[in-house]
Amino acid sequence: MFGRFFVPGPVEVHPDVLAAMTRPMLHHRGKEARDLYARVAPTLREVFGTSRPVRFLASSGTGAVEAGIRALPPGRVLALVNGAFGERMARIAETCHHEVDRIEAPLGRIVDPDAVAAKVRATPYVGVLAVHNETSTGALQPLLPLARAAGEVPLVVDSISGAAGAPIDLDANGIAYACTGSQKALALPPGLGFAAASERFLALARQSTERGFYLDLLAYERDTPPFTPALPLLYALDAQVARIAAEGLKARFARHRAMAGMTWDWAVRKGLGITAAEGCRSPTVTCFELPQPLTGPEFVERVRARGYVVGGGYGPLKERCFRIGHMGDQTEATVEGLLHACDDALSA
Ligand code: PLP
Numbered sequence: 069m070f071g072r073f074f075v076p077g078p079v080e081v082h083p084d085v086l087a088a089m090t091r092p093m094l095h096h097r098g099k100e101a102r103d104l105y106a107r108v109a110p111t112l113r114e115v116f117g118t119s120r121p122v123r124f125l126a127s128s129g130t131g132a133v134e135a136g137i138r139a140l141p142p143g144r145v146l147a148l149v150n151g152a153f154g155e156r157m158a159r160i161a162e163t164c165h166h167e168v169d170r171i172e173a174p175l176g177r178i179v180d181p182d183a184v185a186a187k188v189r190a191t192p193y194v195g196v197l198a199v200h201n202e203t204s205t206g207a208l209q210p211l212l213p214l215a216r217a218a219g220e221v222p223l224v225v226d227s228i229s230g231a232a233g234a235p236i237d238l239d240a241n242g243i244a245y246a247c248t249g250s251q252k253a254l255a256l257p258p259g260l261g262f263a264a265a266s267e268r269f270l271a272l273a274r275q276s277t278e279r280g281f282y283l284d285l286l287a288y289e290r291d292t293p294p295f296t297p298a299l300p301l302l303y304a305l306d307a308q309v310a311r312i313a314a315e316g317l318k319a320r321f322a323r324h325r326a327m328a329g330m331t332w333d334w335a336v337r338k339g340l341g342i343t344a345a346e347g348c349r350s351p352t353v354t355c356f357e358l359p360q361p362l363t364g365p366e367f368v369e370r371v372r373a374r375g376y377v378v379g380g381g382y383g384p385l386k387e388r389c390f391r392i393g394h395m396g397d398q399t400e401a402t403v404e405g406l407l408h409a410c411d412d413a414l415s416a
Contacts, residue, residue, distance in 0.1 A: 070082065070083065070397075070402070071398065071399070071401070071402030071405055071406075072375055072376050072377065072402075072405075072406075073376075073377045074376065074377060074378050074379070074392050074393050074394065074398065074403075074406055075377055075378065075379040075391075075393050076203050076229060076252075076352070076353040076379045076391050076392070076393030076395070077203065077228075077229055077249070077251045077252040077258075077393060077395075078251035078252075078257065078258045079251060079252060079253075079255050079393055079395055079396035079397075079398070080255070080396065080397065080398065081255055081256060081257055081304070081396075081397075082255065082308070082311065082397050084307055084311075085255070085256065085304045085307045085308045085311070086257070086304070087307075088303045088304050088306065088307035089257070089300040089301070089303050089304050090300075091300075091303045093299055094299065096292065096293065096296055096297050096299065097292045101292065101297075101299075102291070102292065104302060104303075104306050105291075105292065107306060107309070108302070108305050108306055108309045109121065109122065110309075110313075111309035111312050111313050111317075112262060112264075112309070113264075114317050115231055115232050115236070115248075115254070115262075115312075115317065116231065116236050116238045116246055116262075116264040117235060117236050117237035117238050117239060117240060117241075118238040118239045118264045119239060120238070120239070120264050120265065120266065120267070121264070122262055122263070122264045123262070123263050123264070123285070123288040123293075124260050124261065124262050124263075124293065124297065124302070124305075125260070125261040125262075125263065125282075125283075125288070126259065126260065126261075126295065126296075126297055126298040126301075127259075127260075127261045127283075128249055128251075128258055128259065128261060129226070129228035129247065129248060129249025129250075129251075129252075129261050130156075130160075130249075130261075131261045131283060132247035132248070132249065132261030132262060132263045133156075133157060133160060133226045133228070133247055133261075134160050134164070134283055135247070135261075135263060135283040135284075135285050136224045136245040136246075136247055136263060136265070136285070137157070137160050137161050137164050137166070137195070137197065137224060138164050138276060138278045138279050138280055138283050138284070138285075139245070139265070139269065139270075139272070139273035139276050139279060139285045139286075140161075140164075140166065140194050140195040140222065140224070140272075140273075140276060140278075141194050141272060141275040141276050141277075142165070142166070142194070142275075142276070142277055142278070143166065143167070143192070143193070143194035143195075144166065144167040144168070144169060144191060144192070144193055144194065145161050145166045145167070145168055145169070145193055145194060145195040145196070145197055146168075146169050146170075146171060146184065146187055146188065146191070146193045146195070146196045146197070146221075147161060147168050147169070147170050147171070147196075147197040148170075148171055148173075148179040148184065148196070148197065148198040148199070148209070148214075149170045149171070149172045149173070149179075150172065150173035150174070150175065150176075150177055150178060150179055150199070150202055150205070150207060150209070151175055151199070151202035151203075151204040151205045151207065151382075152202075152203075152204040152382055152383045153199045153202055153203055153204060153226060153228070154197075154198070154199045154202060157197045157198075157199060157224075157226055158170055158197065161195075161197060164278045165278060166194070166195075169187065169191065169193075171183055171184060171187055175204075175205050175343060175384070175385065176205045176206075176207055176343040176344045176345055176355075177207060177345055177348065178207055178208070178209045178210070178348045179198070179209065179214075181213035181214050181216065181217040182217070184196065184214060184217040184218065185216075185217035185219070188217060188218060188219060188221055193221045194221070194222075195221060195222050195223075195224050195244075196214070196217075196218040196221050196222070196223050196224065197224050197226075198211075198214055198223065198224070198225055198226070199225075199226045199228075200225050200226065200227035200229075200230035200231075200234070200236065200246070201227065201228075201229045201230035201233075201234060201350050201352060201353070202350075203228070203229040203252075203353055203382070203391075204355070204382035204383060204385065205343045205344055205355050205382075205385070206342070206343055206344040206349060206350045206353045206354045206355040206391065207343075207344040207345070207348050207349070207350065208230070208234060208344075208348055208349060208350040208351070209348070210348075211223075211225065211236065211237065211241050211243060212237070212240075212241045215241045215242045215243050216242075222244030222245065222268075222269050222272060223242075223243050223244050223245075224244060224245045224246075225243055225245065225246040225247070226247060227246050227247065227248050228247070228248050228249045228252055229252045229253065229350070229352050229353055229393075229395070230248070230252075230253070230350075230352065231246070231248035231252070231253060231254065231262070232248070232252070232253035232254045232255075232312070232317075232320065232396075233252070233253030233320070233321065233324040233351050233352035233395045233396075234253075234321060234324065234350070234351050234352065235321060238264050238266070239266075242266075243266070244265065244266050244268065244269035244272075245263065245264070245265045245266070245269050246263070246264055247261060247262060247263040247264075248261070248262050249261055249262070250262070250301060250304075250305070252352065252393075252395060252396070253324065253352050253395040253396055254305075254308065254312075254396070255308060255395070255396030255397045256301065256304050256305060256308055257301060257304060259298050259301050260298060260301045260302075260305065263285065263288075265285060270285065270286065270289065273285055273286055274286070282295065311397075321351070323399065323400070324351035324352055324394065324395060325351045326400055327351075327394035327395075327398060327399070327400055327403045328349065328350065328351045328352070328354060328394055330394075330400060330403050330404070330407065331354045331356075331392055331394055331403065331407070332349065332354065334407045334410070335354075335356055338411070338414060339359065340356045340357060340358065340359070341356065341357030342354060342355070342356060342357070343355035343356070343357060343385065343389060351394075351395075352393065352394065352395035353379075353391055353392070353393050353394070353395065354391065354392050354394065355381065355382075355385060355389050355390075355391045356389060356390055356391070356392070357388055357389050358388055358389065358390065360388070362414075363387050363388065364380050364381040364385070364386055364387055364388060364389050364390045365380060365386070365387075367390050367413060367414075368380050368390055370413035370416055371390075371409055371410060371413045373413075374409040374412055374413060375409065376405075376406050376409045376410075378390050378391065378392050378393075378406070378410070379391035379392070379393060392406065
């Protein structure tokens, strides 16, 4: 029965979308495949808010993050770190031989764009790295102020748990590169990374010495994927973009905000803390702080015993928190069912 699985990724996949994966294989450079690429393109462009092509990689989201970082020319980058995934971006950049400055914010907060602007004025960075939606805490970093703060320096955005649940507006915000993974608000099985880049960013990528082979963004600049694509996942994508288009992206964003709001109201009623500060809360994932002595793992287990799955706290928040992924194809009705189970689990 759909509506029981609320981990902040991978998320529950609609049965029709899962069923689409069993179609027979086709030639990935043949007409049928090209027709499929053309069918999925408009919705993907809308999700990223771009007129640029959206590329897909047979990788988890991190592959698409790494491809963006590898495309940067050699030099120093500024990494915004307000949680585990921001720190992961910084580490990827270090692995790709960049010197990395970090600008940090406490867990549940966002990085101050003015502080970013000051750093960018003082140092000739080749890139600014930011997580749109910090899944470990449920904090949403608004992208326009960041892009403005980065100015001429390319802004590389991990929107793995943001895309399709919150707007990215790549073109309007002047973002150089943004990417996501299939298993979050797009509500597909895991295994696809998606990426969109501005023309200017791709021109700059020619100066990179670290593009690698499989993750070389420039290799993806052609009308069919450079490597054999994950066809069953593309079949699922084909089915899912039709569903996303039928709902409408604006309505999808509104549904995500409504589901998030329900969980925040519930937390207030129950006297639970919310890790993300008011004003920067994510529409796709919320991290809740439990009353002691109830621990995160114990609460997750109590909810599981009631037929629902929620996520544990991440990293340092593991012991005292749990997370709800209210994203993808979940609805206000399914969230209501979950919150009843959570009520029960709390009072047990
Ligand atoms: N970045 C963010 C914000 C995430 O939420 C995740 C996964 O939860 C990742 C990166 C890593 O993505 P993947 O496991 O798809 O490589």
